[in-house]
């Protein structure tokens with residue numbers, strides 16, 4: 001018996017003893033193609049030696065000082081790097097460990113900014129469904145993930161939800177969810193003077209499976225937020241640091257004059273550290289930080305022992321340097337276009353195409369959404385565990401995939417995210433797609449060959 005309290009109980013996970021490039025190797029010598037970079041984390045590939053060297057050097061010079069009293073060279077250098085990448089004005093970086101922590105801090109910053117300005121009533125946060133921002137309680141409150149929320153719903157705060165832009169399942173291309181109008185309606189319903197912030201993943205992560213909003217969406221969001229004094233938080237924990245082929249996913253969206261859409265706060269995580277050390281960041285507009293500097297508390301009221309960690313920042317800085325030197329954001333864009341095209345080949349094989357409702361994405365972020373009936377987009381009943389079969393079979397076939405469930409109606413829905421390290425070669429993309437094709441075919445033939453089952457039921461969130 002292992003003494004590890006595993007994340008999934010009842011199954012013994014394979015032990016990975018080596019990882020290189022896009023491949024993982026377990027203790028029995030089995031090789032897995034890491035098609036999702038763990039949890040859409042691994043950006044520059046596994047096993048890049050210079051990252052370890054940078055961490056070792058930092059550990060040897062200074063591993064830890066507390067962020068309230070001191071700063072360190074990698075913290076300064078990483079903040080400079082990110083400020084240079086971020087839209088004009090978004091130039092202050094606050095470092096934390098995980099994406100959830102960055103989201104918690106971003107939401108708190110929004111609230112504190114309003115309080116410091118005497119706007120005490122601004123407490124309401126608006127987020128989107130489907131959507132995901134993390135698993136600590138405030139981040140979970142802003143996340144429309146019924147199965148993560150069910151047990152804890154009595155502890156969650158009220159975050160207002162609007163429908164996310166989700167082209168595959170949208171009522172129409174110009175529905176309020178698709179254009180951004182839904183945000184204005186929600187702000188007016190809440191009373192604009194009560195709304196603190198709107199938080200959104202610029203391009204859907206696992207929740208809407210790599211769904212890309214229409215080009216004008218975020219200019220509209222910015223305009224609405226400005227009109228009502230609401231802060232716009234772009235949660236780029238998953239999409240940031242190059243995943244979609246630009247450093248920030250928000251760069252894909254411009255206003256009518258072709259100017260970038262500038263958020264008030266951006267969160268980063270996964271790709272920033274590439275999996276080498278836990279490190280997330282909140283980037284804030286200087287205006288917000290100056291307001292806090294003049295305010296009652298002299299800083300963000302968010303004390304965490306390991307914020308601004310020197311070794312974690314050294315790791316992320318080394319990842320960023322490696323990414324720059326090897327032009328990996330461009331590679332994510334170019335090879336990503338190849339990946340998106342290659343995945344469409346899944347639709348060529350009838351057995352596979354029968355259950356593939358949609359293939360979509362941008363750059364190195366793609367999704368395959370599965371449906372029981374293509375014409376009506378009817379999802380499989382959750383009880384059928386379609387995507388669980390896919391992930392299990394994929395692993396047997398040496399392919400690691402990231403599942404998501406519940407996006408179709410809050411309960412049903414099955415998709416896999418494909419988000420490999422940006423360094424993946426074209427031949428390896430072909431290998432990935434072939435393994436995926438075989439995996440889907442295996443699952444359909446073994447478990448879903450019979451006639452379609454009755455329409456699945458919708459199950460509401462557990463309430464206290």
Ligand SMILES: Cc1ncc(COP(=O)(O)O)c(C=O)c1O
Pocket residue numbers: 039098099100101103132133134135201205206235236237238239269270
């Ligand atoms: C958009 C987004 N925000 C926040 C988080 C939470 O990050 P973490 O799991 O590192 O706490 C995630 C994780 O998947 C995410 O995709």
